[in-house]
């Protein structure tokens with residue numbers, strides 16, 4: 001579509017590995033060594049502070065003044081601004097949701113679970129009746145996705161990693177509750193042991209194959225679950241906000257999403273700017289929403305009847321939970337947390353010990369010691 005509208009500019013797509021951590025490491029190595037490619041890259045919502053701080057992203061204020069970005073959803077531009085300068089432009093946003101097998105819940109006369117204990121119980125019922133192999137699949141591999149699942153459970157228990165002023169408050173009964181539950185999902189057999197190696201694709205595949213009653217994933221999973229070429233559960237899937245515990249936030253959803261950055265060494269800045277303007281245009285935003293299930297970053301798209309009809313997301317009201325990525329050290333903070341969370345869910349450490357250790361290490365990262 002872009003090439004048709006812009007004769008003379010060709011776009012070459014470079015497919016990146018799925019894991020956000022692997023993508024980040026690739027760009028950090030490539031761009032810090034002075035590579036002039038890629039011109040434009042898509043980067044995780046948790047990267048702008050780090051990339052801006054390390055000189056891996058071009059300041060974009062002169063190309064994307066507020067006259068161009070004013071239609072973007074609240075918070076989008078702010079999340080891409082570091083020390084007063086804009087370093088990226090939002091492309092699509094993300095939030096964690098619960099996917100469920102509505103046919104199986106109907107068959108056993110069960111409601112859509114709204115609390116975690118209820119989900120555990122219903123999953124066990126469906127498993128014991130022989131309706132499904134696994135109760136609940138999610139992202140338990142040692143990578144960024146595990147942090148997303150955890151911050152949702154943590155907020156759903158009423159806890160937090162950091163306060164807005166940067167104080168580490170992770171070592172709490174709420175965190176121990178959230179981590180203990182993640183471990184319990186595995187020891188109870190509701191989640192397979194292998195969930196500790198799952199990223200988004202593995203968890204989604206188990207659900208698409210009809211092997212799991214519940215799935216935690218991002219909105220793209222909706223579009224895939226409705227595609228008969230990829231899914232055995234077309235028409236059998238429902239989407240809801242994630243469960244919580246009493247005292248926690250309702251429908252906690254980790255804030256994810258991807259932004260468009262320009263390589264500071266690019267030799268094609270004007271073309272890169274034109275391409276980004278196209279990617280945030282209403283037509284391109286509607287296209288990736290309909291074809292990819294991605295949530296648009298244009299506020300007006302949320303009133304588009306075609307999108308509302310195509311995707312159940314638009315009727316849901318999650319509570320958005322951010323990761324503490326305003327610090328340029330977020331990658332280190334997350335890496336420490338990933339190790340401890342993984343130790344706890346595999347049983348290598350108790351949830352209480354893992355939470356205490358993670359809090360201690362995060363304190364060191366935050367205070368720069």
Ligand code: GLC
Pocket residue numbers: 020044045046093094144145146148200218255256257258
């Ligand atoms: C999705 C989210 C991103 C998150 C990643 C974790 O891609 O958009 O923000 O870091 O998942 O796996």
